[in-house]
Amino acid sequence: MTRPASVAALTETLCAGGYLADRGLSTAAYVALTLDRPLLLEGEVGVGKTEIAKTLATVLGRRLIRLQCYEGIDTNQALYEWDYARQLLQIRALSEAALADEGAVDALFGPKFLLERPLLDAVRTGDGAVLLVDEVDRADDEFEAFLLELLSEFQITIPEIGTIRAERPPLVVLTSNRTRELHDALKRRCLYHWVDYPDFDREVEIVLVREPGVSETLARRVVAAVTRLRELDLAKAPGVAETIDWVRTLGAVGAADLDPQTVEDTIGAVVKDRDDLDVVRAHVHELSRG
């Protein structure tokens, strides 16, 4: 699919895909697409950073390639790995004479024996892919260095083979929860957008888009309750994802309204910290009043 013609068109396309993006996020995504620049999204947990990448992939008709970062992730898991078992078999199949031949050995470290990992996969797929590098702050700083070449040149260098370059770069979305400061070298290569909590009306819209079965009255009451929860002094304020979870939970137990008993029963979908639960229990009546 071709790129959307304007920011408004992109917003509409995203909306059709079930994601309500505000002007800032749409502009950032649009600029990332037109300039072929990676987009770094930061924001509180559960504001839809990962979701936007998934939706972009769907609405643009691209394949989503996801790399979940974790501590200790390295080239073998992120870029490529050699297929050692096949290499060994191949060596044994070759005669001694054949092994003396340079070409045969070179072939052992050729594309045939290369296992693709997400980043290499994304470079090879090019603009048919949306590459999501999720929670990049969870990886250690050594890993950021691996990413630099990819982010600026959309290429990967494999010593035995050479440089593999994306002819048309994939859309790269990085997300971070800011558990640590990312390196400036990484940030410099990216566009940056801070994703905020949506305002009340937008969050109601989001709930209605994501859970079409729910009544608007209930959606408004749940969003009002969640907004109130965010004002309470909680260690972990609920994100939009939690709002949707809560609505879904209410649907599952067949609740049509948010009365104190229902709040009490289903609060586990929104608040997941024991100390926070104590705070919330003291305010159950306010929450159910809506």
Next chain:
Amino acid sequence: MADATGTAFLETLVGFGRALRAAGLPVGTGDVQTYCAAMEPLDPTDLLDLYWAGRTTLVGRREHLPVYHRVFREWFLGVPGEPDEARPFNRPDAPEAWADLQLPEPERSGEEREQQEAPMGLVGSDVATLRAKSFADCTPDELAALRRIMRTVRLTPPRRRSRRTAPAVDGRRPDLRRTVREALRTHGDPATLRWRERRVRPRRLVLVLDVSGSMADYSRALLQFAHVTSRAARRVEVFCFGTRLTRITRELEHRRPDDALARAADAVVDWEGGTRIGASLDAFVREWGRRGIGRGGIVVICSDGLDRGDPALLESAMRRLARRCHRVVWLSPHAGSGGPPSLGMTVATPYVDRLLPARDLDDLERFARTLAVLG
């Protein structure tokens, strides 16, 4: 877009970039180029496009957003922004609640120092007495001398095994890459298995320094110690608090100690104001702890525990903190002095793994030794 207006427009954008730079944002030429390129397919007469395209290309840090917002209003709308509005964190609540930090004398150059030291014989006291002299009684010159000694303190945070592996003589995971490479020599017989082992890396160290009035005599020395620490070990985070918490890790990154200390002093607004330990630690846990800054790390709190806030808040903050990091160490100038513990200390102690004195340099060196063996 006509050429003439195009050039004028570009100049406006470049000027905006310059204005941001003047306001202290790290905006490079490349960033401005990206901004101009981003505006190409967008509508130059649309303020929202101008705003958002600039925000996504020129700003790389959430803290810079208010400044961006203000400069944007000034530049494109001609609305003079209030400097205070843009930097809400630097506005002191009550002017009398804070005073300038008196920094130790700047380092003298080598020659100057010799001239000074010769007649004064290292500021009039020998190293041994200086080591055991309470920070509270030190003159600025003595503090400067202490700083030089502090540099020799070796700080090695305990280590933990990382998920990353390195080639090893022996280990649990076979190193297939090396094994296959060597099998080439033996015609595909993996004659010798090679191994990898998980590496070890130092735990993160988080220093939380009390710089309130009751700690005023110690905070300078502790700040010096923090600077030396952040230069000596990687992965060190430094926070200060009196009535509110400030992160000064970036300020301390500066190589020259005087610059680093001056910058840190600028960043902290409530030097020698009151103490709200509970509220500050609570802010630390919420803002940073929850995001995992202390996870698997050692949190070192330097405070006398004289809290003017609610003990219940301190208790809950300490409880959360203890759960979110590997070890909590509390350094107090009064620990082990025999006096009755402050209320804050009494509340916090159950959640502290080690309570150590920090009255003088000997104490800090003892802390450095304890740190290395803190399992």
